[in-house]
Amino acid sequence: MTTTLERLAERLAVRDLLYRYARGVDRRDLDLVRSCFAPDARYEGALARGAVADMLAALPGAMERYAATMHFMSEPAVTIDGAMARSETPTLAYHVLRAPPGRLRTVAVRYDDVLERGPAGWLVVARRVQRCWERID
Numbered sequence: 480m481t482t483t484l485e486r487l488a489e490r491l492a493v494r495d496l497l498y499r500y501a502r503g504v505d506r507r508d509l510d511l512v513r514s515c516f517a518p519d520a521r522y523e524g525a526l527a528r529g530a531v532a533d534m535l536a537a538l539p540g541a542m543e544r545y546a547a548t549m550h551f552m553s554e555p556a557v558t559i560d561g562a563m564a565r566s567e568t569p570t571l572a573y574h575v576l577r578a579p580p581g582r583l584r585t586v587a588v589r590y591d592d593v594l595e596r597g598p599a600g601w602l603v604v605a606r607r608v609q610r611c612w613e614r615i616d
Contacts, residue, residue: 486559489601493557493564493594496601501550501570507542509535517595517602524608531606545584546575552590564594564601569611576615587611 496515503511513535516522520531526541527533542548555568567589574584593605 489559489564489596490557493559493566493601494555496594496603497555497566497568497590497592498552500603501552504538504542505548505550507539509538512538515603516606517597517604520603521605522608524606525610531603544574544577546577546580548575549573555590562596564596566590566592566594568592583616584613585616586613 500512500515503509503513503515516531516535518532522529522531522534524534526537549572551571551573553569555566557564557566570588570590572586572588574586576582576584587610589609589611591607591609592603594601595604
């Protein structure tokens, strides 16, 4: 029973980390976003390819294009092996454009993450963002 509860607690901790990322982006809280990643994490997505520091540097400029954003993340598929984990999180991200005002950009992405548990808990050590589709209304 303890093993099952420990495994469930680990899965929830990973899930909470992934949701914290979306909350940080939507609140425009760069420190909260940064807290989800190991300092030397790798990142591959629309904002950067290489170090997560490059994505974090590009994020404020990307945020400026939008009056607001809201990320809806599906339940992540999480696999844990000791202190390492992998997750896949389908996400719909709604972006209210500043110009032209009121237009909505909806993007479906999948976050493929590798995570590592350290003394401070789980952190993303590698993220690949795959865009599935996009629509502007």
